[in-house]
Amino acid sequence: MINTRLLQAHMVLKGVTTKDFADAQGWNTRKAYRKINGESAFTVPEVQICKKLLDLDPPTTNEIFFAEDLS
Numbered sequence: 001m002i003n004t005r006l007l008q009a010h011m012v013l014k015g016v017t018t019k020d021f022a023d024a025q026g027w028n029t030r031k032a033y034r035k036i037n038g039e040s041a042f043t044v045p046e047v048q049i050c051k052k053l054l055d056l057d058p059p060t061t062n063e064i065f066f067a068e069d070l071s
Helices: 004-014 018-025 029-036 045-053 058-065
Strands: none
Touching: 004 058, 018 029, 018 045, 029 045, 029 058, 045 058
16 A cells, blocks of 8 residues: 555655656656556556655655555
8 A cells, every 4th residue: 555645745845746757657647646646556666766756765665655554
């Protein structure tokens, strides 16, 4: 499960728009929105691109992309 709020917070902190995010992954913005909102799972290579794009450290990467139940 993805921690969408934390992902979006890091995007804002780094000034990364959804379009920037989509372009880095080679996606259209619709697919980026689905991924960011947790409607579609990230693959390991996609997580690696996000980690680099957002300059995430390993603990934060795990907290975002491998979150426990968030309810």
